[in-house]
Amino acid sequence: MSGHWQLRRLAVCASTERELEGWLRRQPPPAPGQPDANRWRRLVVARRQRFGRGQRGRVWQSPPGGLWLSAAFPWPSDPANCAPVPLALALALALELEGLGRPSRPLPVAIKWPNDLQVSGRKLAGLLPRLRLRQGRVRWAQLGLGLNGINRVPPGAVALAEALQPAAPTARRSFHPRATPRALELLARRAIDRAISLADQPESVRQAAEQRLWQPPDGLVRNGVSWRIAGLELDGGLRVLDRRGHPTVWRRDFD
Numbered sequence: 001m002s003g004h005w006q007l008r009r010l011a012v013c014a015s016t017e018r019e020l021e022g023w024l025r026r027q028p029p030p031a032p033g034q035p036d037a038n039r040w041r042r043l044v045v046a047r048r049q050r051f052g053r054g055q056r057g058r059v060w061q062s063p064p065g066g067l068w069l070s071a072a073f074p075w076p077s078d079p080a081n082c083a084p085v086p087l088a089l090a091l092a093l094a095l096e097l098e099g100l101g102r103p104s105r106p107l108p109v110a111i112k113w114p115n116d117l118q119v120s121g122r123k124l125a126g127l128l129p130r131l132r133l134r135q136g137r138v139r140w141a142q143l144g145l146g147l148n149g150i151n152r153v154p155p156g157a158v159a160l161a162e163a164l165q166p167a168a169p170t171a172r173r174s175f176h177p178r179a180t181p182r183a184l185e186l187l188a189r190r191a192i193d194r195a196i197s198l199a200d201q202p203e204s205v206r207q208a209a210e211q212r213l214w215q216p217p218d219g220l221v222r223n224g225v226s227w228r229i230a231g232l233e234l235d236g237g238l239r240v241l242d243r244r245g246h247p248t249v250w251r252r253d254f255d
Contacts, residue, residue: 003038003074003193008042008043008044008045011046011047012046012048012050013050014049014051016044016144017070017144019044019046020142023044029042029139031139032077032137037074041071041073041074042072043070044069045067045069045185046069047064047068047181048068049068062146065159066147066148066151066159067145067147067185068145069188070145071188071192072140073143073192073196074196075131075140077137077138078137082200083198083199084235085129085131085195085199086115086252087205087209087232088198088199090111092191092195092198093188094109094209096188096191100178100187108120110212110214111214113229113250113252114238115129118158120163121214122158124158127143127145128144145188150176150181160176160179160184161173161176161179164176206232206233206234213231215229220240225243226243227240228241228242233251237251237252
């Protein structure tokens with residue numbers, strides 16, 4: 001069920017995460033069991049961030065033309081019995097982006113574990129999901145999202161405008177009506193609603209996300225060891241195999 005969105009749009013800010021955190025402190029959302037506890041959503045979106053930060057404090061480049069937002073929304077109170085929020089959000093965003101392609105040729109969005117979306121090996125979006133807990137129970141979920149739209153991108157990244165029209169001349173690939181910040185804001189809101197609706201389907205989320213996992217041609221290298229991706233665990237962990245086929249699971253830490 002779609003919820004009621006409270007929106008704050010800013011021309012520029014230090015960080016949408018900081019803006020959202022301040023909003024939540026000043027005006028806490030309804031607690032589970034209170035009226036509208038399952039319908040509220042809050043969104044802060046900025047045309048540009050000055051000090052955006054991604055996973056592990058990495059710089060989050062956010063020039064005009066992309067979607068830079070932070071959102072807070074309800075999530076099931078028992079995280080052990082629902083889909084992991086990073087996986088549900090990544091899948092929901094991938095599904096919404098796929099739908100922007102032609103029916104016969106969906107946009108080929110891949111999930112690069114743990115928190116990126118890619119097209120043809122180039123980064124399209126970065127996600128920073130987290131849960132806010134109180135006494136072991138979820139109070140709400142949050143998402144920081146950077147999604148390249150019609151903005152200039154650094155090497156190794158791709159703008160959605162280009163991904164939607166790869167055969168067009170370079171001058172024309174810099175714009176697409178479905179890749180503008182306002183269009184992407186609506187897409188992100190749909191994706192969050194979709195993720196919430198998927199929260200009680202952990203196995204379906206795992207299977208669908210696993211089908212969209214990015215598979216590096218030469219495997220993954222960590223600490224000098226080469227690993228091959230084997231799949232996803234129900235809790236969102238990445239199952240990998242070493243050269244001898246011995247399995248292990250990598251897990252993403254988030255608060």
